[in-house]
Every structure is written in structure tokens, then in C-alpha cells.
Amino acid sequence: MEIKAFRWESGKLLLLDQRKLPEVEEWVVLEDHLQTAQAIKDMMVRGAPAIGCVAAYGFLMGVRKGEDPKVVYETLKNTRPTAYNLFYALNRMMEAYQRGEDLEATARAIEEEDYLANRKMAKIGNELIPKNARILTHCNTGALATAGHGTALGVIREAHYSNKSIFVWVDETRPYLQGSRLTAWELSKENIPHKIITDSTAGFLMKKGFVDCVIVGADRITKRGDVANKIGTYALSVLAKVHGIPFYVVAPSSTIDPNIESGEDIPIEERFEEEVKAFKNCQFAPKESPALHLAFDITPAENITAIITEKGIWKPS
Numbered sequence: 556m557e558i559k560a561f562r563w564e565s566g567k568l569l570l571l572d573q574r575k576l577p578e579v580e581e582w583v584v585l586e587d588h589l590q591t592a593q594a595i596k597d598m599m600v601r602g603a604p605a606i607g608c609v610a611a612y613g614f615l616m617g618v619r620k621g622e623d624p625k626v627v628y629e630t631l632k633n634t635r636p637t638a639y640n641l642f643y644a645l646n647r648m649m650e651a652y653q654r655g656e657d658l659e660a661t662a663r664a665i666e667e668e669d670y671l672a673n674r675k676m677a678k679i680g681n682e683l684i685p686k687n688a689r690i691l692t693h694c695n696t697g698a699l700a701t702a703g704h705g706t707a708l709g710v711i712r713e714a715h716y717s718n719k720s721i722f723v724w725v726d727e728t729r730p731y732l733q734g735s736r737l738t739a740w741e742l743s744k745e746n747i748p749h750k751i752i753t754d755s756t757a758g759f760l761m762k763k764g765f766v767d768c769v770i771v772g773a774d775r776i777t778k779r780g781d782v783a784n785k786i787g788t789y790a791l792s793v794l795a796k797v798h799g800i801p802f803y804v805v806a807p808s809s810t811i812d813p814n815i816e817s818g819e820d821i822p823i824e825e826r827f828e829e830e831v832k833a834f835k836n837c838q839f840a841p842k843e844s845p846a847l848h849l850a851f852d853i854t855p856a857e858n859i860t861a862i863i864t865e866k867g868i869w870k871p872s
């Protein structure tokens with residue numbers, strides 16, 4: 556069965572609690588916009604397109620409860636600042652409300668469009684993947700991060716199921732471990748050959764000739780093609796450039812911010828320093844040492860070989 560991060564059922568939103576993966580598969584029921592906003596903040600659900608879809612259903616539940624749509628909109632908007640899909644989805648819901656349109660149909664359409672975009676990007680992106688490719692990916696861009704199938708991981712799935720004998724290097728993705736916890740979980744479920752590496756292993760593997768391409772997702776893309784994505788993506792793009800390895804970004808057009816030209820203007824989320832020093836009650840750094848946790852970085856368009864959206868292949872560089 557296809558992996559899903561969330562399900563809309565009988566007027567409630569069911570979320571797979573991604574904080575507990577891979578050990579425990581636990582579904583949580585959300586009944587209003589406040590619970591939805593908290594779930595996004597706490598990263599019970601994460602990944603730009605999934606955040607957008609879930610926020611749309613959160614907006615629907617809030618308005619159905621009779622809350623002021625402006626308050627519902629603001630509450631959901633002030634959860635995570637970088638992923639553009641959140642604002643894309645909320646703006647669509649607000650416009651639908653103002654036009655008196657069916658909010659449930661709009662939220663369902665946002666989910667369905669994201670799923671179909673992933674399916675389309677997978678086919679387009681697969682054309683760029685050679686047989687026997689050893690693909691390096693960062694963070695989690697799979698079914699868990701979207702309405703289903705995935706962006707960068709969707710391309711990887713497509714290449715695998717078209718019998719290209721691909722192999723995936725999975726960056727563990729410090730500090731929140733979306734790579735080792737979530738991407739490896741998705742790949743294991745479908746028996747897609749992979750190995751987890753520490754983020755700092757990537758450069759040496761490239762130097763040794765063990766990486767044929769890098770594929771990542773995006774949280775926000777500017778008009779000139781600068782890309783915000785999980786911290787560590789910029790370093791990978793520089794390494795790929797130095798080693799002459801193609802660097803691909805896969806994201807739906809709902810990740811493109813039409814108001815921003817340069818990556819310098821993308822707000823970068825700074826998360827709790829505790830997330831750098833500890834994981835699941837295991838403290839591995841001195842409590843008194845300060846830490847910096849930037850959740851995202853910016854990869855300039857110049858470092859990107861191609862951006863794949865559902866509309867086609869864009870070469871910003």
C-alpha cells in the first residue's frame with residue numbers, strides 16, 4: 556500500500572506522527588486549526604508540500620468551527636516560515652472563502668494536485684537518470700513530505716520501478732535525521748537499494764567517483780531559481796559543482812514564490828538549539844554549550860543543473 560502522511564476522513568484530519576518514525580507508526584486525529592498549527596510547529600508533519608496540504612485542511616476545520624477566517628489563516632501561517640507551499644495553500648483557501656467557494660473541495664484539490672504533480676515530476680525527472688545511477692539525496696522528500704509519492708524521492712521511485720538498477724546514498728540529514736529516519740524507512744519498505752551515510756561522507760564519495768547525481772527537494776524557489784532546502788543542501792551543491800556531478804532539484808510549481816527574486820530574501824527558520832545537542836532524550840553535547848540550528852540554507856541558481864517541476868525542466872543556471 557502507498558505510504559501516506561495524512562488522510563482526510565469524516566471531517567477530521569489523520570496524521571502519521573513522523574516524530575515517532577521509524578520505530579512506531581502512530582496516527583493522530585486533528586480536529587481543528589489550533590491542533591493543526593501545533594502539529595506543523597512540532598514537526599509531527601513536515602516537508603513543504605505536506606505542510607501546505609495539512610494547513611489547507613486545518614483552515615477548513617477552523618472555519619467550520621465558526622472561527623474568524625483571518626485568525627485561522629494567521630494561526631496556521633505563523634507555524635513555519637520557509638516552506639512556500641504553506642502560504643500557497645493558505646492563500647488559495649482564503650481566496651476560496653472570499654469567493655464563497657466550497658472549502659472542502661479546495662483543500663481536496665490542493666492535495667490531489669500535489670499528488671498528480673509528483674507523479675508527473677517523477678516521469679520527467681526519470682528521463683535525466685542514467686541506468687545503474689548512484690543517486691545521493693538529502694532530507695526526506697518522499698510520500699511522507701507530500702500528498703504522496705514524493706518529489707526527489709518520487710523520481711528515485713520512478714527510476715527504481717523502471718528497472719534502472721539505481722542505488723541511493725541517503726544523507727542522514729543532521730540534526731533532525733529526516734534522511735536516516737524517514738527516507739531510509741520509505742526506501743526499506745519498497746526494497747529500494749540504499750545506504751545511509753553521515754552528511755560529511757558525501758564529499759569523499761563524490762571524490763571517489765561513487766556518486767552519479769544529486770537529487771533534492773525544495774522548500775521555496777525564487778523567480779531566478781535560487782532554492783531554499785534542508786540545511787546541508789548548499790554544501791552538497793558546491794561539492795557537486797566541484798566534482799562535475801549533476802545537481803537536480805525537484806519541486807511542484809506551488810513551491811515557487813512569485814514575489815521573491817533572490818534567495819537572500821527567503822526567511823530561514825531557526826529552530827531550537829536543543830535539537831542539535833540532543834535527540835529523543837539522549838543528550839550528547841554539554842547542556843551549557845550554545846548551538847545554532849538553522850533548518851534551511853539557500854542554494855544559488857548557478858549551482859543547480861536543473862529544476863524539475865510538473866511543467867517541465869528548467870535550467871536556471
Ligand SMILES: CSC[C@@H](O)[C@@H](O)C(=O)COP(=O)(O)O
Pocket residue numbers: 601602603604638693694695696697700701705706707733771772773774784785786850
Ligand atoms: C518534498 S519535501 C522538500 C523539502 O520540504 C524537504 O527537502 C525539506 O527540507 C523538509 O524540511 P523539514 O524541516 O523536514 O520540513
